[in-house]
Amino acid sequence: MGMCxxxxxxxxxxxxxxxxxxxxxxxxxxxAGILETSHGRVLTPVFMPVGTxxxxxAVAPEELVxxxxxxxxxxxxxxxxxxxxELVADFGGLHAFIGWDxxxxxxxxxxxxxxxxxxxxxxxxxxxxxxHLDGSPTVLTPESSMEIxxxxxxxxxxxxxxxxxxxxxxxxxxxxxxRTVRWAERGLAWWAGREERTDRLLxxxxxxxxxxxxxxxxxxxxxxxxxxxYAIGGVSVGEPEGEMMVAIEAxxxxxxxxxxxxxxxxxxxxxxxxxxxxxxxxxDCVLPTRMARHGTAYCSTGKMNLRNSCYARDKEPIERGCSxxxxxxxxxxxxxxxLVSGEILGMRLLTLHNLHFYTKLMAEIRGAxxxxxxxxxREKFLEGWIxxxxxxxxxxxxxx
Amino acid sequence: MGMCxxxxxxxxxxxxxxxxxxxxxxxxxxxAGILETSHGRVLTPVFMPVGTxxxxxAVAPEELVxxxxxxxxxxxxxxxxxxxxELVADFGGLHAFIGWDxxxxxxxxxxxxxxxxxxxxxxxxxxxxxxHLDGSPTVLTPESSMEIxxxxxxxxxxxxxxxxxxxxxxxxxxxxxxRTVRWAERGLAWWAGREERTDRLLxxxxxxxxxxxxxxxxxxxxxxxxxxxYAIGGVSVGEPEGEMMVAIEAxxxxxxxxxxxxxxxxxxxxxxxxxxxxxxxxxDCVLPTRMARHGTAYCSTGKMNLRNSCYARDKEPIERGCSxxxxxxxxxxxxxxxLVSGEILGMRLLTLHNLHFYTKLMAEIRGAxxxxxxxxxREKFLEGWIxxxxxxxxxxxxxx
Numbered sequence: 001m002g003m004c005x006x007x008x009x010x011x012x013x014x015x016x017x018x019x020x021x022x023x024x025x026x027x028x029x030x031x032a033g034i035l036e037t038s039h040g041r042v043l044t045p046v047f048m049p050v051g052t053x054x055x056x057x058a059v060a061p062e063e064l065v066x067x068x069x070x071x072x073x074x075x076x077x078x079x080x081x082x083x084x085x086e087l088v089a090d091f092g093g094l095h096a097f098i099g100w101d102x103x104x105x106x107x108x109x110x111x112x113x114x115x116x117x118x119x120x121x122x123x124x125x126x127x128x129x130x131x132h133l134d135g136s137p138t139v140l141t142p143e144s145s146m147e148i149x150x151x152x153x154x155x156x157x158x159x160x161x162x163x164x165x166x167x168x169x170x171x172x173x174x175x176x177x178x179r180t181v182r183w184a185e186r187g188l189a190w191w192a193g194r195e196e197r198t199d200r201l202l203x204x205x206x207x208x209x210x211x212x213x214x215x216x217x218x219x220x221x222x223x224x225x226x227x228x229x230y231a232i233g234g235v236s237v238g239e240p241e242g243e244m245m246v247a248i249e250a251x252x253x254x255x256x257x258x259x260x261x262x263x264x265x266x267x268x269x270x271x272x273x274x275x276x277x278x279x280x281x282x283x284d285c286v287l288p289t290r291m292a293r294h295g296t297a298y299c300s301t302g303k304m305n306l307r308n309s310c311y312a313r314d315k316e317p318i319e320r321g322c323s324x325x326x327x328x329x330x331x332x333x334x335x336x337x338x339l340v341s342g343e344i345l346g347m348r349l350l351t352l353h354n355l356h357f358y359t360k361l362m363a364e365i366r367g368a369x370x371x372x373x374x375x376x377x378r379e380k381f382l383e384g385w386i387x388x389x390x391x392x393x394x395x396x397x398x399x400x
Numbered sequence: 401m402g403m404c405x406x407x408x409x410x411x412x413x414x415x416x417x418x419x420x421x422x423x424x425x426x427x428x429x430x431x432a433g434i435l436e437t438s439h440g441r442v443l444t445p446v447f448m449p450v451g452t453x454x455x456x457x458a459v460a461p462e463e464l465v466x467x468x469x470x471x472x473x474x475x476x477x478x479x480x481x482x483x484x485x486e487l488v489a490d491f492g493g494l495h496a497f498i499g500w501d502x503x504x505x506x507x508x509x510x511x512x513x514x515x516x517x518x519x520x521x522x523x524x525x526x527x528x529x530x531x532h533l534d535g536s537p538t539v540l541t542p543e544s545s546m547e548i549x550x551x552x553x554x555x556x557x558x559x560x561x562x563x564x565x566x567x568x569x570x571x572x573x574x575x576x577x578x579r580t581v582r583w584a585e586r587g588l589a590w591w592a593g594r595e596e597r598t599d600r601l602l603x604x605x606x607x608x609x610x611x612x613x614x615x616x617x618x619x620x621x622x623x624x625x626x627x628x629x630y631a632i633g634g635v636s637v638g639e640p641e642g643e644m645m646v647a648i649e650a651x652x653x654x655x656x657x658x659x660x661x662x663x664x665x666x667x668x669x670x671x672x673x674x675x676x677x678x679x680x681x682x683x684d685c686v687l688p689t690r691m692a693r694h695g696t697a698y699c700s701t702g703k704m705n706l707r708n709s710c711y712a713r714d715k716e717p718i719e720r721g722c723s724x725x726x727x728x729x730x731x732x733x734x735x736x737x738x739l740v741s742g743e744i745l746g747m748r749l750l751t752l753h754n755l756h757f758y759t760k761l762m763a764e765i766r767g768a769x770x771x772x773x774x775x776x777x778r779e780k781f782l783e784g785w786i787x788x789x790x791x792x793x794x795x796x797x798x799x800x
Contacts, residue, residue, distance in 0.1 A: 054737065058744040060725075083737045087713060091733065099729050313487060329461075329499050333491065337454065337483045344458040344744055 019229065019260045019281075027375035029252070029279035032366045035229075035260055037071075037103040037155040038199040039095065044260065044281040045365050047272065047358045048073040048105060049289060053082070054098045057289050058344070058351045061099045067324075067352065068359045071103040071155075073284040076148050077112035081131050081138070085151035093153025105156035105284070106149045107264070108205065109140050111233065114163045122162065124179070142186035150196055158231060159187040161205040166238040170211065177214045180207045181221045188225055201228040203262060206251045209234055210243040215250035229260040232280075236265045245274065252279050269298060269361055270385050273378050276365055283362075288354035293347045295339045298357040300381070301388025306350065311336045324356035325349070419629065419660045419681075427775035429652070429679035432766045435629075435660055437471075437503040437555040438599040439495065444660065444681040445765050447672070447758045448473040448505060449689060453482070454498045457689050458744070458751045461499045467724075467752065468759045471503040471555075473684040476548050477512035481531050481538070485551035493553025505556035505684075506549045508605065509540050511633065511664070514563045522562065524579070542586040550596055558631060559587040561605040566638040570611065577614045580607045581621045588625055603662060605633040606651045610643040615650035629660040632680075636665045645674065652679050669698060669761055670785045673778050676765055683762075688754035693747045695739045698757040700781070701788025706750065710795075711736045724756035725749070 023032045035042040049056045049064065052075045056064060064072070074094060079085065091097040094104055110127075113120065117129035117138070126141030145160035160183050164176040184204045191197045204222035208214035222230060232251045235244050248263060255261050262282035263275050272283050288298060295307040299319040304311075306318070317327035318335065326335065326349035338346025361381075368377035423432045435442040449456045449464065452475045456464060464472070474494060479485065491497040494504055513520065517529035517538070526541030545560035560583050564576040584604045591597045604622035608614035622630060632651045635644050648663060655661050662682035663675050672683050688698060695707040699719040704711075706718070717727035718735065726735065726749035738746030761781075768777035 053741045053743060054734075055741075055743045055745045058748075060745060060748070061729075082741060083712065083733070087733070090713065091715065091731065097731075097734055099734070312483065313490065315491065325460075331491065331497075333483070333487070334454070334497055334499070341453045341455075341482060343453060343455045344747065345455045345460060347744065348458075348460070348748075 019258070021258065023370050023372075025277075025369050025374040026372055028277040028378070030276045030365075030369050030374045030378075031257075031279060031281070032369040033260065033281055035103075035201070035281075037201060039101060039103040039155050040070075042070045042103055043366060045272075045276045045362055045369075046070055046282055047362045048282065048284040049355055049358075050075075050284055050286045051098070051100075052286075053078050054088075054094065056351075056355075057293065058348045059289075059355065063325075063352065064100070064355070065102075067355050068363065069102070069355065071105060072100055073105050073107065074098075074152070074154070075109070075112060076106045076145060076152070076158075077109035077116070077140070079106075079152060080109065080140075080148045081133050085148045089151040089153070093151075095153060103155040104153070105282075106152055106154035106158065108145050108158040108160040109148070110145075110158075110161040110205070111163045111265070113140055114165070122179075124182075126160075127162075142183040143190045146187050146190040150194075150200070154200065156201045156203060156229070159184040159202065159204045159227070161207055161233055163207065163234050163237070164209060166209065168209070173209045173211055173214055177208050177218045180205065181218060184222055184227075185225060188227075201260075203227055203229040203231050203260075205231045205233040205264070206255075207234045208247070208250070210239055210247045210250075212246065212250040215247060216254050219251050219254035223254065223256060227259070229262060229282075230255045231262040231264050231282075233264045235263060236267055236285075241271065244271070245278075248275055248278055248280070255279075269358070270382055272361070273365065273381055276369075277374070277378055288358050289351050292350035292354045295346075295350065296354075297350055298354045299388070300357075300384055302385055302392055303389070304392065306332060306336050306346075307339050308336075318350075318353050319357075322353065322356070324353045326353040419658070421658065423770050423772075425677075425769050425774040426772055428677040428778070430676045430765075430769050430774045430778075431657075431679060431681070432769040433660065433681055435503075435601075435681075437601060439501060439503040439555050440470075442470045442503055443766060445672075445676045445762055445769075446470055446682055447762045448682065448684040449755055449758075450475075450684055450686045451498070451500075452686075453478050454488075454494065456751075456755075457693065458748045459689075459755065463725075463752065464500070464755070465502075467755050468763065469502070469755065471505060472500055473505050473507065474498075474552070474554070475509070475512060476506045476545060476552070476558075477509035477516070477540070479506075479552060480509065480540075480548045481533050485548045489551040489553070493551075495553060503555040504553070505682075506552055506554035506558065507664070508545050508558040508560040509548070510545075510558075510561040510605070511563045513540055514565070522579075524582075526560075527562075542583040543590045546587050546590040550594075550600070554600065556601045556603060556629070559584040559602065559604045559627070561607055561633055563607065563634050563637070564609060566609065568609070573609045573611055573614055577608050577618045580605065581618060584622055584627075585625060588627075601628040601660075603627055603629040603631050603660075605631045605664070606655075607634045608647070608650070609634055610639055610647045610650075612646065612650040615647060616654050619651050619654035623654065623656060627659070629662060629682075630655045631662040631664050631682075633664045635663060636667055636685075641671065644671070645678075648675055648678055648680070655679075669758070670782055672761070673765065673781055676769075677774070677778055688758050689751050692750035692754045695746075695750065696754075697750055698754045699788070700757075700784055702785055702792055703789070704792065706732060706736050706746075707739050708736075718750075718753050719757075722753065722756070724753045726753040 033044040116132040121128040142160040161180040162176040204227040311332040314332035368374040433444040516532040542560040562576040604627040711732040714732035768774040
């Protein structure tokens with residue numbers, strides 16, 4: 001691992017596929033780091049917008065660059081089904097195919113197999129299922145997941161895992177953890193001796209639901225294998241927020257501090273701030289883009305539904321002082337009109353606002369860590385967020 | 401009318417709300433002109449993208465500017481229903497509300513009343529109908545159409561007309577023409593003595609279907625009233641292309657050469673070229689934007705449906721040499737993948753390409769007129785267009 005400077009990452013001697021912690025928060029477990037990939041450096045903590053099918057919904061790559069997005073997540077399951085990794089490889093990989101020059105993380109497909117596919121059969125070999133597009137029989141194994149991700153050209157590759165549903169029995173949970181560990185070993189083995197391995201970061205995924213001992217066992221087993229980073233999977237799958245924190249905390253304590261940690265599929269801004277405080281470096285979530293298409297804007301004082309009639313004559317921007325492309329030029333009233341009228345531009349503007357909000361939040365979090373004041377930032381942010389959410393609920397109730 | 405230079409429109413002394421012909425084609429009736437509005441000059445022949453509900457579907461205003469779009473069309477009927485002209489006026493008019501600083505033309509609502517609304521009752525007073533949004537009773541009159549357009553802040557205002565369906569009886573057609581003329585008079589009268597009148601261009605609409613005498617009668621009656629420009633309405637309403645040309649030609653001969661002429665709702669690129677040759681200056685059409693959302697790209701060699709599987713592995717841009725944002729960066733294969741996957745970005749990229757194609761076509765037409773070679777341009781363009789369309793049909797048939 002190379003030397004890390006705090007504010008300037010230019011010219012730092014770091015090997016490819018490496019991570020370093022530039023600064024720790026003196027109060028919490030939060031840290032500011034740098035992740036080196038074959039397509040550039042990522043400053044952490046970082047939020048990765050989701051480009052499920054090779055496009056962050058409604059947004060063009062150059063808009064992502066302008067928003068300060070550093071790294072995208074794309075879905076192995078979806079891209080395997082359509083257009084297929086062979087086609088993507090023929091175009092020189094995902095970066096060239098979708099027109100994004102920055103780093104890309106691909107998930108393993110495990111989560112999608114369990115949330116989207118039908119008639120699954122899980123064997124030691126892998127998962128056999130009918131895909132959600134045309135119902136045709138498909139199979140994903142620890143090895144084929146690696147091969148697909150390699151052909152897609154991902155900078156960060158996730159090991160294939162079994163993602164058990166929330167509320168499953170302890171026996172099932174334990175079996176899923178043991179299988180996830182065995183599959184992680186097979187994933188690592190697939191890469192052994194391959195030249196392309198040096199260009200990739202390979203992450204293992206900790207499962208175990210909200211079961212503290214299983215989380216620990218899984219984390220320890222994966223760490224022993226020596227991945228480039230560790231993800232916490234099987235969170236935000238329907239469990240209450242308190243249990244999500246248990247699942248995160250039960251995993252974090254056993255993950256090496258010198259490797260990046262990634263909380264998969266998380267989450268709301270307040271959850272992200274809380275997880276940064278617990279030492280998480282990377283996040284992804286469909287919320288900012290999906291909620292935008294449903295008319296919801298993220299603001300420092302919580303969420304607002306722009307479809308609400310109270311904004312019909314509102315001349316303010318979504319959030320005062322916001323420098324995103326939507327707030328710089330358009331009123332709440334116009335954006336509401338677009339949403340109510342089913343105009344694509346309404347979804348576009350809200351998506352840009354929400355991604356700007358998330359990107360700015362991560363930059364502020366990192367800035368606060370670097371200045372040693374993250375604990376104060378966390379307190380202030382959560383106060384404003386919670387107060388705002390309560391205020392809006394009150395208004396909604398009194399209006400209804 | 402002021403003096404007009406050919407290539408340079410800066411510093412030409414033209415009063416507000418005026419039109420001048422800068423150059424005539426020596427062979428056809430094509431002309432290059434300049435239309436002066438309160439929001440800037442429009443170089444003609446011009447194509448106006450359609451922003452039905454105050455947004456050109458899927459496109460942001462700054463993208464329209466970058467494409468070289470000069471003037472937008474917005475719909476009086478739609479904006480009256482939602483969000484309502486009072487709200488728009490309260491925001492300082494459409495330009496401020498939708499974030500577009502260039503000229504705006506609003507149609508009269510006549511066409512929409514006849515194509516979208518249900519349970520119409522046409523009286524001398526106006527049209528009573530159930531609107532298409534919630535079925536509630538609504539009325540549009542020659543006066544209310546003017547008032548709505550005035551409150552929207554349109555630069556070019558259209559007189560309220562009766563748009564009879566294609567194939568109606570001669571008696572009905574004649575009644576529609578007579579009423580359109582009486583309504584045009586009432587529209588003009590509404591503006592008499594109003595100070596805002598000087599900032600607007602007021603256009604009359606020639607009706608008469610494919611009936612030559614009725615077209616002539618309608619045109620002569622409107623010209624006698626002295627509008628700032630003349631539109632040909634009731635075309636592209638289902639009639640064969642040959643009859644459309646009859647309707648246009650039957651009207652054009654009786655419209656003053658010194659006033660702008662506008663063919664409403666037209667059309668395909670080859671139709672536009674043909675109508676320019678007949679002396680039309682302005683066009684609008686939903687085709688480039690609507691067809692884009694259905695996966696069709698306009699190219700100099702005709703239309704191509706990007707959803708076709710033959711483009712699945714095609715590394716070419718939509719059209720080689722095209723400088724639009726889609727062709728500069730993305731392959732046919734990626735755009736096809738986006739379209740097939742239902743991704744908004746696919747519709748966006750095709751919309752940008754098609755609008756670029758139309759805008760560039762109009763610039764080329766104008767350039768050819770200014771150089772005195774429009775008749776040659778017309779021949780060459782139509783040859784390439786027709787050959788390309790035939791070629792593609794042949795390929796489609798042999799593939800199917």
